Amino acid sequence: MFSLLLPDFTLILLGFLVCRYTTLGRPVWVAVEQLVYFLLFPVLLFQSITRFSLDVSAASQLIAAGLALGVVGIGMAWGLPHLPGLGRHLEVRSHAAAAQVAFRFNSFIGLALAERLAGPQGLQWVSVLIGVCVPLFNVAAVWPMARHGGHGLLRELVRNPLIVATASGLVASLSGWHLPAWIEPAATRIGAAALALGLMSAGAGMQLGSLSQARALAASVLAIRHLLLPLAAFALAVTLQLPHIQATVLLIFSALPTASSAYVLAARMGYPGGYVAALVTLSTLLGLLSLPLALELVRRL
Incomplete structure (x- = not known):
């Protein structure tokens, strides 16, 4: 397990060290994040989904499990203000911004681990999960902040490059279209760059200074992200009797650190x-615990 996780978390640590202790400081990494988010990562998603023609019948149970897991995470995150003894300690705007941490995921780590554990097929399965869950999760992340901040939900969604890339990739895959052979090598190199730079950007963005605020909220959303969702994924994999590769991908998916772009979305919406x-940073570190937990649960299937 350690050898599986070490390469990705080494890149995260490298990004943190380069950002903090070299002349390549935070402004450089803001630009890198934008490059990855708006160009490199959408290309990676599109290529991963269209690499093979998607068998809807074979993917149906995995898609159902992924969406069910997402609904569980969203429901738990949105339900925190209604829990006895906790709700009165949660400030409305902080909860609206932080709820997304409980169910969003770091796609860079997910894609890297799925390919390492299950090869190209695992990469496609996790890309399918990303494709069907990114729209749902983005709606669930944006809606509380749009509702309290007066932003337009539809406008925020249609501007999201991940939704555009995954939706177009799914349409292309279902229709049997693939990237032309002459452009495939370039797309593969772009995908490799997206994973490496995305992981380093996650490390460069780490900061813990604000965690003294709303500690109960922080503990709640991180417990959902790193403990409750892996257990829910295990229950879904057993109940639906998923094939081993799909169960592996679902468990990895359930235990990923939260999306590194969560704080970008929160800041952009005021x-x-x-x-x-700070929550993203702590979630990235907690991934060192939740991902081995997920892999151990896979061994018990």
């Missing part, structure tokens, strides 16, 4: 970005 950045 919410406390520093607090969300």
